[in-house]
Amino acid sequence: MxxxxxxxxxxxxxxxxxxxxxxxxxxxxxLDGNSLGPIPRSVYPTMEDLLLRQWGQDLITSWNKAGWIEAPQRVGGKIARLIGARATEVVVADSTSVNLYKLAAGALSLRPGRRKIVTEAGNFHTDVYVLEGLARLAGATLEVLPRAEVLGAIGDDTALVMLTHVHYATAEVWDMAAVTAAAHDRGALMLWDLSHTAGAVGCDLNGARADLAVGCGYKHLNGGPGAPAFLYVAERHQGAIATPLSGWMGHAAPFAFEPRYSPAPDIRAQLCGTPPILGIAALECGVDTHLSVxxxxxxxxxxxxxxxxxxxxxxxxxxxxxxxxxxxxxxxxxxxxxxxxxxxxxxxxxxxxxxxxxxxxxxxxxxxxxxxxxxxxxxxxxxxxxxxxxxxxxxxxxxxxxxxxxxx
Ligand SMILES: Cc1ncc(COP(=O)(O)O)c(C=O)c1O
Missing domain, CATH: 3.90.1150.10 (Aspartate Aminotransferase, domain 1)
Known part of the structure; x- marks a missing residue:
């Protein structure tokens, strides 16, 4: 050649x-858009409008007027189209690490009586660290195994299998449908890290009947340094899954100022605190760019x-x-x-x-x-x-x- x-x-x-x-x-x-995607040109006018008009002139009224309050669901709904999920199953929130913690803890709540989490050795280190921290607090066991041993380790005691769809170092892809089915066969839930998948190779979460997923906004989605992350909860688990971070944005009525927590019945239950509007706006530009092809x-x-x-x-x-x-x-x-x-x-x-x-x-x-x-x-x-x-x-x-x- x-x-x-x-x-x-x-x-x-x-x-x-x-x-x-x-x-x-x-x-x-x-050659590093898999780590920090470059800036989409649409970010410039979007940010100018956000800073000068929405924040600068309209101030706090923009939470309603500019739709800031719905931004996590709106942008989540767009990301859903890139990963084979329904718009109501994805929301933008927090970082990938924090979302992983929330959903892995939620998985334990959905499988009471099962206390084992299985993941891959050599998985991106934050994933293993987060699961370690959760296992310690929740009294669960974490098994971190070589790739070839992961499926064999899923048993009747397994609550959750957590894997990264595209490996951060080797880029090797797991067969999402087959692995999810193997976890389900043994009654376990499946949580995918899609950090190197969304905006790159894509996937079909619904087709694979995946339960839970998380992923980064700053890599292939071009959301900017430290962009907020996304998470997915299959519709069938919403309403039942508990969250360890029961903040006011996940409440059924955040502005009712009720004295006790009562979760939203849908994907909003996975929100915790006030959404980072500047970050979400830049991420939306990146996601829109991907939706144009x-x-x-x-x-x-x-x-x-x-x-x-x-x-x-x-x-x-x-x-x-x-x-x-x-x-x-x-x-x-x-x-x-x-x-x-x-x-x-x-x-x-x-x-x-x-x-x-x-x-x-x-x-x-x-x-x-x-x-x-x-x-x-x-x-x-x-x-x-x-x-x-x-x-x-x-x-x-x-x-x-x-x-x-x-x-x-
Ligand atoms: C597979 C995977 N998960 C998670 C992360 C990082 O998560 P966070 O955005 O919480 O730092 C990375 C970062 O490179 C990653 O490659």
């Missing part, structure tokens, strides 16, 4: 014009970009100590690709200095995200050429690339 072949793929790309929807710096090949086109192009990257790296960078992490078959992966390298941290820093932005995950993983809305095949080609140069010249050995920053 030569660069012209990659350019030809871009000419036929149905998503080639969606790049205009984003602000991207010149001279940068951004077809999810199938996004997933197909993303897989084509990942496939090209894997093939080019293995061909053009052979012999430089890179090992693919995760499946080679793009049908079994999400939209990031990781290669292990003994000098992974320094290698990623050297690439960033050359304008190719990926990230590093301990202990040795160089991770690159392929976000179809603004990346083309020619950029994948260029990124691999720069990677090859950095490896061949051993530019990554320079001391300035070895000092670890707080965020990797």
């Amino acid at each position: 030569i660069r012209a072949d990659a350019e030809a793929l871009d000419r036929d790309d149905p998503l080639r014009r969606s790049r205009e929807l984003f602000e991207l710096p010149k001279g940068v090949i951004y 077809t999810p199938q086109a996004v997933a197909a192009k993303g897989r084509s970009l990942c496939d090209l990257f894997i093939r080019l790296v293995e061909d053009r960078c052979a012999g430089y100590g890179l090992t693919l992490v995760g499946p080679r078959d793009v049908a079994r992966r999400g939209l990031h690709v990781s290669f292990a390298h003994a000098d992974g941290y320094a290698l990623v820093q050297a690439l960033i200095a050359r304008g190719v932005i990926g990230d590093f995950r301990d202990p040795d993983i160089c991770r690159f995200g392929f976000t179809p809305l603004y990346l083309g095949h020619a950029e994948v080609w260029d990124a691999v050429e720069i990677l090859r140069e950095v490896l061949a010249s051993r530019a990554f050995e320079r001391p300035e690339f070895r000092t670890r920053a707080a965020v990797t």
Whole structure:
């Protein structure tokens, strides 16, 4: 393959014009939209209106007038379309970590008498930490097992199976329908972390009969740094699931100022405190951007970009100590690709200095995200050429690339 072949793929790309929807710096090949999605251009006018008119002029009346109070459900309803859920099953709230805690605790409330939670070793660490904290407080047992042992560990005592649909490091995808069915067969509930799924490969929560799910707003949904997260509760569990964070926004009548808590009968019961309106507004711009294209086109192009990257790296960078992490078959992966390298941290820093932005995950993983809305095949080609140069010249050995920053 030569660069012209990659350019030809871009000419036929149905998503080639969606790049205009984003602000991207010149001279940068951004391969980290799986960690922090770039800013959609629609955020600028949206924020100007929100800051100058809604907040600036209309002040507190905007809670009613501008629909601020309904924003968590409105934007949740839009995210629902990207993950195969009903609009009434998704709400925007808190962070992924906090939502995971709320829903895992809720799952224990739905399965009284069962005290075991099962998850995967090597799952994103916050997921395991949160489950550990919950298990300690709730008197539950947490089993953290290698991927191959997860399904076998689900038993009559299991209340909840919690897994990340697209693995944060390997990008390996679980078969959502099959795993959910396996959990249900043994009477357990299934909670999915969709942080690397929403806006990337998509999924069908309703089709899989998934019980619960959480996910990030700042990755493929382009909601901005620290964007609020989303959560999903299947309609059949709403009304019955308890929440450990029984705040006033989850009350059936928040402005009745009743002396005791009485949960909303629907997805609003998962809200806790006042919604972060600035964050939700930016997230809505990101979600609207995704709704302007077809999810199938996004997933197909993303897989084509990942496939090209894997093939080019293995061909053009052979012999430089890179090992693919995760499946080679793009049908079994999400939209990031990781290669292990003994000098992974320094290698990623050297690439960033050359304008190719990926990230590093301990202990040795160089991770690159392929976000179809603004990346083309020619950029994948260029990124691999720069990677090859950095490896061949051993530019990554320079001391300035070895000092670890707080965020990797
Ligand atoms: C799978 C997964 N879950 C959760 C998180 C982070 O959650 P939070 O937004 O609460 O920091 C990440 C962040 O990268 C992630 O990859």
